Amino acid sequence: MSSGGFYFLTGPSGAGKTSLLRLLYLAQRPTRGRIRLFGEELTDASREALPAFRRRIGVVFQDFRLVRHLSAFDNVALPLRISGVSEEEIEDPVREMLAWVGLADRSSARPATLSGGEQQRVAIARAVINRPDLLVADEPTGNVDSDMAKRLLHLFSSLNQLGTTVLVATHDIGLIRAIPGAELIRLEGGTMVDPTGALRNPPARGGVAS
Amino acid sequence: MIGRLISPPAERHLLGLRPLSGPTPWLVAIMSFSILIIAAAGLAIANNAGLFARSVEARYSIEVPNGSARMPALVAALRARDDVMNVSSVPEAEMRADLRRWLGSAADNRDLPVPGLVSFDLEPTASLEPVRARVAAIEPLATIEAHETAIGPILSSLRTLQWVALALVVLLAGAAAAAIVLAARAALDTHRATIEILHGIGGTDDQITTLFQRKITADALVGSLAGALAASLILLMLAAGSTYLGELTGGAALGRGDLFLLAALPFVLTGLAAVVSRRAVLTRLGQTL
Numbered sequence: 173m174s175s176g177g178f179y180f181l182t183g184p185s186g187a188g189k190t191s192l193l194r195l196l197y198l199a200q201r202p203t204r205g206r207i208r209l210f211g212e213e214l215t216d217a218s219r220e221a222l223p224a225f226r227r228r229i230g231v232v233f234q235d236f237r238l239v240r241h242l243s244a245f246d247n248v249a250l251p252l253r254i255s256g257v258s259e260e261e262i263e264d265p266v267r268e269m270l271a272w273v274g275l276a277d278r279s280s281a282r283p284a285t286l287s288g289g290e291q292q293r294v295a296i297a298r299a300v301i302n303r304p305d306l307l308v309a310d311e312p313t314g315n316v317d318s319d320m321a322k323r324l325l326h327l328f329s330s331l332n333q334l335g336t337t338v339l340v341a342t343h344d345i346g347l348i349r350a351i352p353g354a355e356l357i358r359l360e361g362g363t364m365v366d367p368t369g370a371l372r373n374p375p376a377r378g379g380v381a382s
Numbered sequence: 383m384i385g386r387l388i389s390p391p392a393e394r395h396l397l398g399l400r401p402l403s404g405p406t407p408w409l410v411a412i413m414s415f416s417i418l419i420i421a422a423a424g425l426a427i428a429n430n431a432g433l434f435a436r437s438v439e440a441r442y443s444i445e446v447p448n449g450s451a452r453m454p455a456l457v458a459a460l461r462a463r464d465d466v467m468n469v470s471s472v473p474e475a476e477m478r479a480d481l482r483r484w485l486g487s488a489a490d491n492r493d494l495p496v497p498g499l500v501s502f503d504l505e506p507t508a509s510l511e512p513v514r515a516r517v518a519a520i521e522p523l524a525t526i527e528a529h530e531t532a533i534g535p536i537l538s539s540l541r542t543l544q545w546v547a548l549a550l551v552v553l554l555a556g557a558a559a560a561a562i563v564l565a566a567r568a569a570l571d572t573h574r575a576t577i578e579i580l581h582g583i584g585g586t587d588d589q590i591t592t593l594f595q596r597k598i599t600a601d602a603l604v605g606s607l608a609g610a611l612a613a614s615l616i617l618l619m620l621a622a623g624s625t626y627l628g629e630l631t632g633g634a635a636l637g638r639g640d641l642f643l644l645a646a647l648p649f650v651l652t653g654l655a656a657v658v659s660r661r662a663v664l665t666r667l668g669q670t671l
Contacts, residue, residue: 197582198671199582199671200671201671219587219668219671220586220587222671223581223584223585223586224584225584226581226582226583226584227583227584231582231583237575237578237579237582238579239576239579241576250579250580250583251583251584254580254583254584254585254589255584298583
């Protein structure tokens with residue numbers, strides 16, 4: 173993957189999409205092969221080195237993974253607080269992000285009181301609040317209506333235009349078609365294939381991940 | 383440490399735990415109570431043993447078999463010496479009164495030989511030998527015995543009790559540490575999902591550990607202070623000698639240093655909880671990616 177690209181990852185269930193994403197966002201180590209991210213070899217990186225890289229990655233989990241004791245506001249603010257941003261500097265961007273995903277009036281709601289779509293939007297807001305270098309999303313629009321899906325995709329596209337590399341795992345052909353310049357990666361049986369020749373650009377040197 | 387103990391408002395709800403929830407405050411309170419009582423007892427025993435030892439270290443008794451007509455001369459000779467103080471003899475009537483408990487009216491039989499007893503203190507720097515020579519000159523059959531020798535086994539028992547108390551304090555502190563480790567591990571298991579999220583967005587082990595450490599340390603502080611308060615009430619009653627136990631310990635007073643040490647114990651226990659919980663959480667987190 174080249175830095176600044178927009179990629180869709182697709183393939184049948186069980187092909188290894190989620191495993192590949194987990195390797196990318198450094199949630200597990202590979203049993204074989206290498207992980208190279210942001211120009212760094214991270215296959216055998218020490219545990220202490222990983223948080224700094226994880227802060228450069230925004231992840232939208234399929235199951236949202238919100239902290240159930242925290243409000244929507246605090247969930248979105250979590251990456252900023254982890255990064256040491258002061259409370260004064262947190263308020264505005266978090267409110268702005270919640271407004272962007274249409275949850276300005278639900279900022280104090282706990283995840284349990286939010287619908288699946290609302291939780292998905294909080295999860296997306298949390299993933300992008302830090303303007304990550306790499307955004308990894310696993311079926312990010314699976315729980316939202318088509319209008320919200322378009323808005324979220326527009327958000328991803330805007331981030332991408334600002335330099336964020338985006339990788340979205342999805343089965344939604346409509347979503348893939350909505351980003352004309354995006355590249356398609358297809359996994360089959362754990363192997364990356366390109367049957368349609370959709371990968372228009374070969375991996376660049378010094379890319380985000382290889 | 384205080385700065386690390388007080389979490390920012392935003393972090394307080396991260397683990398979703400109410401303050402003082404769970405068994406940790408209760409466990410630590412019981413440990414703190416027990417440690418303080420045992421430590422106070424150990425210190426009181428040490429103080430009593432010290433007082434006891436000091437009171438008898440220069441005290442001697444002269445025993446004269448069959449009593450002696452020369453008892454008055456013996457007492458006078460001792461009182462005349464500059465290196466001898468506090469000379470006192472046990473009157474024969476008192477000796478016979480003691481014997482009457484076992485012998486009944488036979489103790490009043492004039493044919494029954496009653497030993498004569500004289501006690502005295504020797505100047506701390508003086509030698510016993512000149513006194514022994516003078517006593518032998520007056521009554522050759524008299525024997526001199528140091529009180530320290532006679533009560534040696536009692537002092538030895540008291541010192542053993544001190545060590546037993548110290549060992550119990552260390553043992554209870556160890557048990558408290560073990561309880562903290564278990565509490566920390568249980569908390570980690572309960573919040574595994576939250577930890578995964580925090581790790582996933584770049585949270586460091588130190589940041590995550592601090593969350594748990596704050597909660598456990600705050601619980602330990604409250605628990606240890608509550609236990610100490612309860613123990614203080616018991617100790618006050620004992621010190622006042624207002625209870626049977628108080629009488630048993632002779633209403634033994636604790637010195638200022640002892641009280642300072644006892645007052646520090648709850649905070650030492652809290653510090654132990656902070657260190658142990660941090661170690662336990664870091665160790666467990668180190669086993670994840």
